[in-house]
Amino acid sequence: MLAAEDPDASDDGSESSSEDDEAPAEPELDDELSRHRVAFPVLAEQAIGAASKSVEFNWRHATAMVAATGSHYFELNNFDSLRAGGVARVPYDKFILELGGAWVWVWDTPSSRQLALTPYRQPGRPARIELDLTVGFPVAEGVVTTFPRLFPAVELVFSPYAGLRYVLYPTAFQGMKAREIAGAVVSPTLTDDELENLEEVRLDAMEVDPARYGILVGFGNEIYFKQGVFVMPRVMFAVPVFAPVTESDLRFWADLSLTIGVAF
Numbered sequence: 001m002l003a004a005e006d007p008d009a010s011d012d013g014s015e016s017s018s019e020d021d022e023a024p025a026e027p028e029l030d031d032e033l034s035r036h037r038v039a040f041p042v043l044a045e046q047a048i049g050a051a052s053k054s055v056e057f058n059w060r061h062a063t064a065m066v067a068a069t070g071s072h073y074f075e076l077n078n079f080d081s082l083r084a085g086g087v088a089r090v091p092y093d094k095f096i097l098e099l100g101g102a103w104v105w106v107w108d109t110p111s112s113r114q115l116a117l118t119p120y121r122q123p124g125r126p127a128r129i130e131l132d133l134t135v136g137f138p139v140a141e142g143v144v145t146t147f148p149r150l151f152p153a154v155e156l157v158f159s160p161y162a163g164l165r166y167v168l169y170p171t172a173f174q175g176m177k178a179r180e181i182a183g184a185v186v187s188p189t190l191t192d193d194e195l196e197n198l199e200e201v202r203l204d205a206m207e208v209d210p211a212r213y214g215i216l217v218g219f220g221n222e223i224y225f226k227q228g229v230f231v232m233p234r235v236m237f238a239v240p241v242f243a244p245v246t247e248s249d250l251r252f253w254a255d256l257s258l259t260i261g262v263a264f
């Protein structure tokens with residue numbers, strides 16, 4: 001007896017169905033997240049260098065800073081100069097603005113006393129008041145440990161600086177009228193009347209430098225303790241940008257300073 005033919009059977013005896021002829025449909029991707037997907041190389045490039053910054057003292061959140069400063073000049077002449085004064089600092093996110101004032105003492109050395117016995121004179125500056133406008137740009141910072149370990153961890157900030165220094169001689173205006181003084185304080189060079197008055201107070205071997213202001217650049221570290229106390233060693237160098245205008249003969253000199261203060 002012959003078996004009934006299966007209508008679904010193929011000629012070679014195998015069975016097939018209409019479902020086998022169609023491939024299963026792939027699930028649709030969620031387009032809600034597709035715009036947030038980033039290739040792995042791009043993601044790695046964006047992530048490198050991004051990390052949380054540990055801060056022992058956040059100087060950017062300080063309202064103001066006040067400090068006392070002292071420094072020693074290296075004017076490349078035979079005179080000695082020491083400087084002491086105060087500084088007010090205002091921090092911003094990308095920079096720090098400083099306003100400062102100081103008195104500079106100047107005295108002879110054995111070399112300058114010997115030079116005074118000759119007809120030669122060296123460029124120099126008598127005792128004076130100096131006013132500073134300085135801007136610092138922090139470029140590297142982090143928490144560091146100290147040696148010896150009895151000191152706590154501190155916030156160390158490395159900054160380059162640029163500033164304008166204005167020189168004021170209190171005795172230079174003697175015998176001058178108010179209008180003459182007003183014109184002299186804005187002049188880049190000392191007037192003839194000022195130079196004549198300073199002849200009485202200059203050191204014997206000194207030729208008074210006529211420059212009234214100059215540009216300084218330098219670098220230093222700002223060391224902040226957790227309590228807000230900070231210490232700043234710094235070195236600044238004179239840049240003779242205005243020398244042709246100020247007629248200065250003191251072209252290159254340095255100012256090595258140490259500042260101690262507190263941030264509020």
